[in-house]
Amino acid sequence: MDTGTDGDVDVCVVGAGPVGLTLAIGLRRLGLRVRIVDKAPAAEHEARALVLWARAREALDSLGVGELLRRHGVEPDAVTIHARDRFLGELTTGWALSAHARPLNIEQHDVQRLLRGELARLGTRVEWNAEVTDLKVHEDRAEFTLRHGDGRIESATAPWIVGCDGTAGLVRDRLGIPFEGRRRIGLQVVQGNARPTWPLDGRPGRGHIFLAPHRSLLVFPLPGGGFRFFCFRDDPDPTLTAAPTVEELRDLIADTTRMPGLRLDTTEPLRLNRDRFGDRVAARLRQGRGLLAGDAAHAWAPVGGHGVNVGILGAHNLAWKLAAVHRGQAGEGLLDTYCDEQRRMAVRYVREMRFDFMELPLPPLGHRAFTATVPGALAGRGFQRRLDLRLSDLLRHHRGRAPSWHRAGRHHRSGPRAGDRVPDVRVAVRDDRVASGTGHSRGPVVRLHTLLAYERWTLVLRAERAAPGVLAALRAACARSAVPVLVLPVTPRDGIEAGRLGRPGDLCLVRPDGYVGLVAPLARIALLRDYLAALAP
Template identity: 30%
Template sequence: MQSSDAPVLIVGGSLVGLSAAVFLAHHGVRCTLVERHPGTSIHPRAVGYYPRTAELLRQVGVEDAALREAAGFEAHRTRAGVTSLAGEVLFSKEELEGDDELGDLTPSRLLLLPQDRLEPLLRERAVALGADLRFGTELVSFAEDPDGVTAVLADDDGTDTFRSDWLLACDGPRSTVREALKVPRHGRGVLSRHVSIAFGADLRPVLGDRRYSVVHVKNPQVMGILVHDDTLTGGTLIVGYRPEDGESLDDFTDARCAELVSAAIGSPDVAVTIRSRFPWDMAEQVAEGFVQGRVLLAGDAAHVVPPTGGYGANTGIADAHNLAWKLALVVDGTAGTGLLETYDAERRPVAAYTAEQGSLQLAVRSGSATAEQQAAAADALTVTMGQTYRSAAVVPEPGAEAPAAPADPRTLGGEAGTRAPYVLLSRDGAPVSTLDLFGNGFVLLTGERGGPWLTAAAGAAAELRVRITARRVVPGTGGGAGTLADPEDRWAGSYGVRPDGAVLVRPDGIVAWRSLGADPAGAETEALTGVLRTVLARG
């Protein structure tokens, strides 16, 4: 095994680790990922990604490939309860109702794609961007010092040391990194234990023209959740087991698993083969701190979210996205290390809220929710797109009240700490989404009378040596070079500023700061430079 150093060592090559590698490489950060398994997941696991997650994949050139791979799932939008696939339908509900009506909110949409088919796309993109991915390589141990982390890695050729500035733990709910650091976790703990059974079966005779996203099965032989793939020749059945009643994983032999799957299908004429089993715990747990010196926690290593609602993978990918640009600026010396502290300040409250929402959805769907729990359960768009960040990397305008956290994204209007709103503009006569302006450095948008802010952006960029792309947004269809046209005159209202105002958007598409109008003292350069110094932890 040949030793090689990089600024960031990622431990864990599943969905979140691979996403982190993509996002870091996108920002030009040399990173090495190690994963003890020989390849990407062989089990479907997570299957649903909300529009905000698709937006993040869009930034790094993965969304189109994911959409192509997910084309066969386009009609799989119905969540249903059944006695079996061949039996009675007890209830039926469309997933993310109104998804086709989100055109004013996002250019992306709900993406249904099993994890074992998304991970190879992330792996391919990470390699294309220059990430060093080492499957079949395990973290044996690590030691932190004030300047970085020394890790011992092992593969088939033996062991060697690896030196990095930062270690990013994406190694799952039983994270060996988190356990080594003895980071406590809070929450309701393990709620139940489950086994996911991947199977092969010709489901076409029993499904007919029906296509389900998720099926809740309940009959005397089996109670569980079934997801079928787009080929209709296989799927996954999730069932629970109770160690306290003497049940164990050893009970799930191939024969027993086949019996359970057959009962869920409900037709003795359908032959079943068992492909794999994957044990996991339904839990609500959040680590006490996501930043531990030079070690950072993300995904299930940082938080475990009950899968009801499908928030876990989405939250982990958002962790990696939030952290990547911050690591990039710290690694290249543009930002102080204090910027990384904002990762914990921003993502840990989101994780706690999301884990709680997963539990609430579990209670609602099981029919055990109280009236108070039903009222507290938020819709999926609020949970995944309506977060409000409060940290040193966000500078609200004086006297501003932060939106309720989280809030319905339809009610947000460019407030500091929220997702920058989607508005369709025009550049050189071609349509361009505001969301497609973000993802590479800071972006400053100003209205038609915002010339001083454009000057301020150039001055701040030169003084702080930070990348800022500044653009004027002009109502109508005209405008010169470097100007964005606003044919429907929506931008100023959507971002809550006047024609002489400005909005500073972070590389992750979150509003860092805005000025509703011109600087009262006429000192736009000083104002913007001061904001950036704060955001970048430059003092």
């Protein structure tokens, strides 16, 4: 039996899916030593998640892999909506104010492959055929047992362990955390990759949704050509668990679209699967030195395609907090804020996805009533924009939670509130010479998000209010904190961007993950000191 020591690693991540890999990359970028293990013998290549929405893309971009993923995906620009063979309208994408406004279609196994490559570049490789068989957490460490593919048993320890090992993962079970919820009855998802022969628009970047009684069919373009077909349908035979045949998938598509002569050529390798789901959220996401993320923490039917996205956002939320706590820059209460924020987000998704009638199969009467409203809704730009923003996850927030302090007063009517994602406005950065009072220079206009960094906090304020004395006081307040903070005076490009950024007299402290931690009047620097002091261990 081999024995590992906690001197070898700071965090053990269990599970090498998209969430575990995102977490490991975030931790490595912050300098922590990471071990990532997975019981699978090798990477899987099944038809799983396909879409990365805008906020998850922003998170991955902040970890340095956004452009890499973009090059291997396709960005849909429009989705046509049909009621069987009747055209209802078109939904366009890209309304969000973000460098990643459009969704990115990319196969989950490609995401994992690219993330593994980035993690390897950072010095950590996935250990396959390494199954966690037991786990105990103590006040200062986690002890766990690994069974390797060659039969070797290893006893190891690490200061922290994070379960990203799926809905049936052992970590949650050993931590004694209930997985609350229930199985979704009457719903199955049949999906596969194929190239259809049909009369529809075949331009790259165009998807389709077909609505019919008892089923809905989503058709999304794949980067290499062809489409991913998702069929959400009723479940007439719950005992049927085998993967669908090509003929079953073809018949489902032909019947839903009313194209009886449809021909379907499957891709190589053949990727078809059938899934049923439950709506479940862990009662808590932390037990001492053990934490949960991804499907180990929350899972629901893939309605809306947000499961992996929410998991990635959770990993992005957790990595910087875990690093700050491990380094002694913040108290363990910061980890509890991850649990609170992420669990709250998951519960909201479970609730909202039950009313996504664009994808959930409806009975005939409900189908007729819903499809009658779709043409009018899609004709409105306001509806298009609201729906696109809702899908993007950019409006998801952590308002009212422990690390979000909003002190701008009752009449704050513009700009972000504490807990919101900071808007990606276009700004110019004032030259450093201003800080010493030697001159004034306005730099090029850039997106605000390009000035943020996952390795630090960013204190954003208006350049016209950043007199040398104010800057000196702000920097002195930040210097007392154990967490790194960059003071960033900016000038919005125009009045519209200025309104999105908020009141000129406010300061905005942005967390490493791009959410606003504090909004307060610039004149009340004591609030900034108090906020940073509250993070301290």
